[in-house]
Amino acid sequence: MSTDQTTSMRRKPRLGAVLWLAFLIFAFAFPYLVDRPKFWIPNIGIKSIWLGVVAMSLVFLNRYVGLLSLAQMTIAGISAYGAGFVIVKMDGPIMMAIPIGLLVGTLAGFLIALVAVRTKAIYFLMITLAIGQVVYSFASQSIEVTNARRGLAPIKREDVGFMHFTELHIFYYVALIVAIGCYVLCRYIAATSFGLALQGIKDSPERMSALGYNVNRYRIAAMTFSSFIASVGGIIMVFDRAQVDPDVVALPATLDILIVAVVGGIGSLSGVFFGALVLTLLDNFSQNLTERYMTLTGLVFIAVLLFAPAGLAGIGKQLSALFARLKGPTIQDAAEADPPQTSPAATAEDAQETQDELSKGSQR
Amino acid sequence: MSKHEFQYSKRCKAGEMTQFLLITFNGLTLGAVYFLVASGLTLIFGLMRVITMAHGTSYLLGGYIGYVVVRETGNWILGALAASVGVGLLGLLIHQLLIRKFQDDDMRVALITLGLSLIGTDLMLAAFGGTATQVAIPKALQIGVELPLLGTYPLIRILLLLIAIGVGFGLWFFVNKTRYGAVVRAGVDDSQMTAATGINIKVVFAAIFAFGSALAGFAGVAGGSLFPLMPGQDGTYLLFSLVVVIAGGMGSIAGAAIGAGLVGLVSQFSLVYFPTYALVFTFALMVIVLAVRPQGLMGKATV
Numbered sequence: 001m002s003t004d005q006t007t008s009m010r011r012k013p014r015l016g017a018v019l020w021l022a023f024l025i026f027a028f029a030f031p032y033l034v035d036r037p038k039f040w041i042p043n044i045g046i047k048s049i050w051l052g053v054v055a056m057s058l059v060f061l062n063r064y065v066g067l068l069s070l071a072q073m074t075i076a077g078i079s080a081y082g083a084g085f086v087i088v089k090m091d092g093p094i095m096m097a098i099p100i101g102l103l104v105g106t107l108a109g110f111l112i113a114l115v116a117v118r119t120k121a122i123y124f125l126m127i128t129l130a131i132g133q134v135v136y137s138f139a140s141q142s143i144e145v146t147n148a149r150r151g152l153a154p155i156k157r158e159d160v161g162f163m164h165f166t167e168l169h170i171f172y173y174v175a176l177i178v179a180i181g182c183y184v185l186c187r188y189i190a191a192t193s194f195g196l197a198l199q200g201i202k203d204s205p206e207r208m209s210a211l212g213y214n215v216n217r218y219r220i221a222a223m224t225f226s227s228f229i230a231s232v233g234g235i236i237m238v239f240d241r242a243q244v245d246p247d248v249v250a251l252p253a254t255l256d257i258l259i260v261a262v263v264g265g266i267g268s269l270s271g272v273f274f275g276a277l278v279l280t281l282l283d284n285f286s287q288n289l290t291e292r293y294m295t296l297t298g299l300v301f302i303a304v305l306l307f308a309p310a311g312l313a314g315i316g317k318q319l320s321a322l323f324a325r326l327k328g329p330t331i332q333d334a335a336e337a338d339p340p341q342t343s344p345a346a347t348a349e350d351a352q353e354t355q356d357e358l359s360k361g362s363q364r
Numbered sequence: 365m366s367k368h369e370f371q372y373s374k375r376c377k378a379g380e381m382t383q384f385l386l387i388t389f390n391g392l393t394l395g396a397v398y399f400l401v402a403s404g405l406t407l408i409f410g411l412m413r414v415i416t417m418a419h420g421t422s423y424l425l426g427g428y429i430g431y432v433v434v435r436e437t438g439n440w441i442l443g444a445l446a447a448s449v450g451v452g453l454l455g456l457l458i459h460q461l462l463i464r465k466f467q468d469d470d471m472r473v474a475l476i477t478l479g480l481s482l483i484g485t486d487l488m489l490a491a492f493g494g495t496a497t498q499v500a501i502p503k504a505l506q507i508g509v510e511l512p513l514l515g516t517y518p519l520i521r522i523l524l525l526l527i528a529i530g531v532g533f534g535l536w537f538f539v540n541k542t543r544y545g546a547v548v549r550a551g552v553d554d555s556q557m558t559a560a561t562g563i564n565i566k567v568v569f570a571a572i573f574a575f576g577s578a579l580a581g582f583a584g585v586a587g588g589s590l591f592p593l594m595p596g597q598d599g600t601y602l603l604f605s606l607v608v609v610i611a612g613g614m615g616s617i618a619g620a621a622i623g624a625g626l627v628g629l630v631s632q633f634s635l636v637y638f639p640t641y642a643l644v645f646t647f648a649l650m651v652i653v654l655a656v657r658p659q660g661l662m663g664k665a666t667v
Contacts, residue, residue: 068471115651118658122415122470123614126606127654130647133603137643251599255482262475294486302462302479305472 019316020270027176027273031169041168044280046240049175050076051276053182053233055260056269057226060186063267064195065222066202068121071112071128073257074135075227076234077249079105081139083235084152084244094158094165101238102231108135109227113220132254140246151245155238165239175236179273182229186269189225198222259297263304265311274312385514387632393521395628396528397590400583401601402608402620403535404576410552410615411572414463414473420602421484422577426451426584427593428492430499440502440589447581455577459570467569481598489595496592499585524586531579535617548572552615607646611653613663622661 026033034040058072083101086092092100116127139146146152157165164170189195201208201215209215238244247253256279264275282300286293308315405419416422426447434443458480466472501520508516539545550558551568559565584593587601604627612623627646634645653661 115655118654122474123610123658125471125474126415126610127651130603130607130610130650134644134647134651137647138641141640141643251603255478258475258478292486292490295483298479298482298486301482302476305476305479306462309472 016316023273024180028173031172037168041172042240043284044277045172046175046236048273048276048280049172049179050233050236050240051256051260051279052264052273053179053236054230055257055264055272055276056179056182056186057229057233058257058261059264059266059269059272060190060229061222061226062261063269064190064198064202065219067219067223068125069116069128069223069226070125070254070258071109071116071132072226072230073254074128074132074249075105075109075112075230076237077139077244077253078108078135079231079234080238080244080248081146081152083238084155085145087155088147088152095160098235101235102228105231105234106224106228109230110220110224113223113227117216117219117223129254132249133251136246136249136251139249146246149246151243151247153243153245155242155244157239157242171239175240178232178236182232183269186229194218194221259301261311262301263311265313267310268313271311271313278312382514383636386517387636388629389514389517389521391629391632392625393525393590393628394632395625396525397583397587398601398604398608398627399528399621399624400531400586401580402605402612402624403531403617404579404583405605406609406612406615406617406620407535407579408573408576409609411548411555412467412569414467414470415477415606416463416573416576417474417478417602418458418481418484419477419577419580419605420598420600421481421488422451422455422580423584423587423601423605424488424593424598425454425484426581427499427588427597428488428497428584429581430585430588431497431593434500434585438500440499440585443499444582444585447585448578449581451581451584452574452578456570456574458577459573463573464566464570481602485595485598488598492593494595496594497588498592499588501589520589524590527586532617532621539617604646607650610660611650613660616660616662619660619662 030045031037031041034044054072054076057075058069061067061069061072079101081101082104083097086097086100087094112128112131116124116131119127140149142148157171159166163174165174190199197208197213197218201213201218205215208218237248241248260272260275260279262275263278264273265271278300279297282297283293286296290296304311308318310318401419401423404422405416409415429447429450430440430443432443433446434440437443458477462476462480463473466476505520505523507519509519509522511517537545539548547558547563547568550561550563551565555565558568591597608620608623608627610623611626612619612621626649630649631642631646635642638645657663
């Protein structure tokens with residue numbers, strides 16, 4: 001496979017697409033491939049999906065804005081609490097709970113962004129972590145809103161019209177389609193002029209600011225969008241767990257998302273689902289091997305950071321680079337070393353826009 | 365920890381003034397522990413521009429080492445020494461094996477140390493179990509002293525406050541008045557230029573990392589003599605020292621002292637007056653500081 005990849009540049013993307021398609025087919029066939037659906041679908045399948053969606057929101061921010069946020073699980077948890085509040089405390093219907101949950105989560109993300117965006121890099125990481133802890137301590141102590149440690153339960157799925165959400169298979173497929181929708185939305189946003197501006201800000205905030213972009217406003221907008229994606233993950237989570245309690249926004253849950261993103265590949269929007277699958281499998285089956293599940297997870301995490309910084313999604317590329325190096329340097333190596341580019345059309349558009357901005361600036 | 369504090373302050377209802385003073389002292393002694401933990405973190409960050417997420421783990425490990433050594437020998441000072449040396453050496457090992465290579469990649473260092481903290485937490489849980497323990501303090505120190513206006517106050521808390529003040533001044537003297545301190549400060553300002561003057565900056569980095577870890581280990585014994593040691597405390601102390609360092613300004617010893625005092629006071633006062641939301645207030649302090657002064661109270665504006 002790997003030699004195949006190196007021999008022809010033109011066949012590479014097709015191979016990637018084939019792998020993608022294989023994974024997609026696997027995901028769709030998943031409920032029928034497993035021996036105990038009652039265990040596999042919620043504990044591995046749906047959990048991987050929501051972990052992946054929340055981690056995707058983290059990867060989006062990291063890849064396109066250059067911000068590593070540890071508040072994504074917090075935001076997902078807030079949207080889960082929002083939906084749970086409507087169902088448990090207000091006895092509202094599921095169709096009202098979902099939009100309210102999404103709204104609450106996105107709004108919370110916007111407010112977090114207002115504070116966090118003032119800081120950069122490692123400071124941003126720390127402040128999002130600390131804000132997450134504020135939410136956790138609030139969730140575990142506020143009896144009126146979150147039922148404190150007991151949490152909000154039960155949050156049952158309901159049938160809505162012809163959608164039989166109570167059916168585990170249906171819920172799985174809906175979650176899967178929603179997750180694919182999130183992926184497509186992230187890719188779409190990244191390719192719009194807004195997304196290109198974000199990438200410009202990631203590469204050189206000073207230059208973008210000199211071009212007249214309000215850098216902080218773009219960052220806030222990007223964080224709000226990623227909060228929406230995280231909120232979607234939170235909604236899937238709340239119906240998967242059938243309850244929401246402070247553990248959802250606790251430190252270990254936050255770290256889980258980070259592990260998923262890093263193991264899957266911190267630069268890859270689709271890689272997160274591999275990472276999520278690895279984590280859920282470790283979570284459920286490592287007891288057979290060892291009692292020290294966290295140690296094992298930590299070792300996997302560090303190993304990925306040390307030896308495969310691009311995560312599982314980057315391993316194919318790493319292997320082919322290794323093979324190429326063994327075979328001796330070729331021209332293709334140089335081409336391969338280039339980071340993945342956006343489509344030429346989009347780049348041209350971006351250049352055009354930059355030109356426009358420039359002329360606007362000179363007219364002033 | 366919090367419940368104990370709360371009951372303690374509740375017991376003394378000898379008047380508003382006394383209670384106010386008592387909370388202030390409790391806040392300051394709590395801040396003293398935070399300062400001991402955070403000063404190591406701020407020193408490492410100030411010099412190397414990396415943040416170690418395993419700092420809370422170093423604190424807890426130090427506490428456990430101290431607990432075991434004191435239990436076996438009955439000597440508190442020996443326990444503190446063993447914890448400092450043990451955690452310091454472990455820090456040196458971690459720095460040499462895992463961090464040195466990625467010195468310039470602060471995100472990767474943060475993530476690797478986060479992974480280490482996961483492993484450390486789990487292994488300590490396996491070794492010491494989930495129940496709370498405490499470092500035994502010598503009988504002679506388990507007394508109260510009479511203070512004006514305040515009444516009886518535990519001697520050990522006052523000693524801890526003095527130790528923290530002593531460490532603070534020691535660090536300040538070391539960094540600002542000695543030749544080694546000058547090397548460290550030069551490294552903070554421009555590590556490449558410092559290396560160019562013939563100083564082996566790698567040795568300085570390694571030494572500071574080990575020293576910062578040793579401080580966390582020592583803090584574990586000091587804090588573990590007052591507050592319980594148990595799983596979860598590593599995360600708590602990591603977060604509180606992050607808050608202290610962010611609020612005080614990264615890399616500044618004075619900032620860490622001010623930040624630790626503020627965090628200790630805010631958490632104690634809110635614990636008494638708004639017990640439900642004490643933690644929220646403490647973190648809100650950091651958010652407010654950052655909103656007004658993103659570089660922290662004593663931080664340099666360049667970051």
